[in-house]
């Protein structure tokens with residue numbers, strides 16, 4: 001699936017809930033099912049600042065695709081991270097860099113983008129895009 | 145015994161327009177008063193009236209409006225003086241808020257009294273506003289910042305404090321009531337011990353003024369500061385009370401207009417107190433608004449407010465404690481206005497997100513007091529902070545919300 005297809009699928013999934021509580025229960029479930037990050041990544045180096053809860057994010061390159069793994073000490077945050085991973089992980093760097101993030105607005109999680117609430121979501125996306133930029137630059141470098 | 149119903153909370157709530165609105169489809173329960181309080185209509189009206197009538201600059205014009213604005217501004221100062229029982233109006237300096245007041249004292253007192261090797265004492269309970277300014281000035285002066293540890297119950301350890309005072313101690317800066325935990329500090333005892341060692345004391349009263357009767361002469365504190373906005377007044381105004389004997393010796397903090405007596409390019413002589421510390425055009429409208437807030441509070445009566453708030457706090461603590469898995473921080477310590485708690489091992493951010501969805505405003509996180517959260521080894525807490533317009537029904541709404549949180553994350 002492309003970035004846009006995964007995003008569209010998530011928008012559809014969330015479209016089924018008309019109640020905020022169902023939506024958050026779904027996020028909580030997704031938070032619980034997030035594949036956990038390897039303990040060795042749970043340190044300052046992988047910590048994303050600007051979150052009310054702590055979020056660790058790691059990225060690796062596999063067959064031309066960026067693979068993200070993440071964890072958080074808060075479940076809702078984990079659920080949101082899981083959403084982002086479903087959209088951005090296993091994608092080529094250019095697609096991550098160019099990705100449209102309007103799906104977050106569409107599923108009604110915009111409040112998590114507001115600067116006071118937890119600019120964490122924005123920081124997470126920024127960090128994911130940054131990883132993608134780094135990998136893209138590395139790919140371009142002629143191998144020695 | 146016959147008791148007169150002095151405190152009619154439903155009547156009081158009518159005075160606060162912002163309380164009557166829906167948030168996320170539910171009627172708002174505002175329990176974030178330690179961050180900022182709502183404002184009574186009387187305060188809003190007074191600001192509107194100021195801008196629609198006597199608006200003009202103070203202390204400089206000879207024209208009528210300027211005279212009236214100056215009079216209103218200086219009357220407000222006298223009102224603040226009476227409210228905290230300061231000896232002189234010139235000991236009451238108008239600032240932008242508690243943070244601004246603490247920065248003023250840290251820098252101005254610091255530059256006059258701190259030397260290399262001096263010591264400044266704060267406690268582990270402080271708000272960042274009463275930590276960072278001292279860190280900065282200590283760094284500049286080569287002074288040492290020392291921190292009073294807490295007892296198991298998150299109270300200031302007075303015994304250790306007494307042993308920390310010595311001839312190098314330049315000042316003690318302590319919060320009156322902790323914003324993160326609600327613990328009331330033994331400020332009178334701290335002041336007494338400090339004065340026995342000839343050490344002046346600054347009290348950060350950002351929360352204290354809201355929940356206690358403050359008489360600065362009775363306390364005998366050397367400085368006391370607070371913000372208008374946490375005390376039913378507008379944002380952008382604060383008070384710094386300082387004993388004249390210190391203020392006289394302290395250099396100006398910021399410089400410019402208003403605070404000078406005469407300026408030539410060779411030399412400037414400074415204005416007298418309090419103007420020496422009030423440079424530039426002050427926030428006249430909001431100072432007048434704060435004046436109205438104090439009148440409003442006096443009308444209800446601080447004693448009545450405190451009695452009601454204490455009752456509500458006790459009810460809140462016992463209600464929340466009834467829920468399995470709720471842990472109240474600093475439980476058992478003397479407290480005012482704040483219930484800081486954790487629910488099972490649910491992250492405060494998770495709990496706060498759901499509580500907000502249920503129309504209840506609480507604060508989650510470290511509450512700008514990261515050191516005490518680190519000390520307690522928690523990522524933060526959920527904080528419900530009370531005002532005298534809150535009700536037992538609102539506590540019940542919080543109780544329900546916590547039960548829903550437990551279901552969702554259980």
Ligand SMILES: Cc1ncc(COP(=O)(O)O)c(C=O)c1O
Nearest residue numbers: 241242243271273323350351371
């Ligand atoms: C104990 C304490 N000190 C200082 C402050 C800072 O007040 P302000 O932000 O109004 O300057 C606060 C505000 O949260 C506080 O609770």
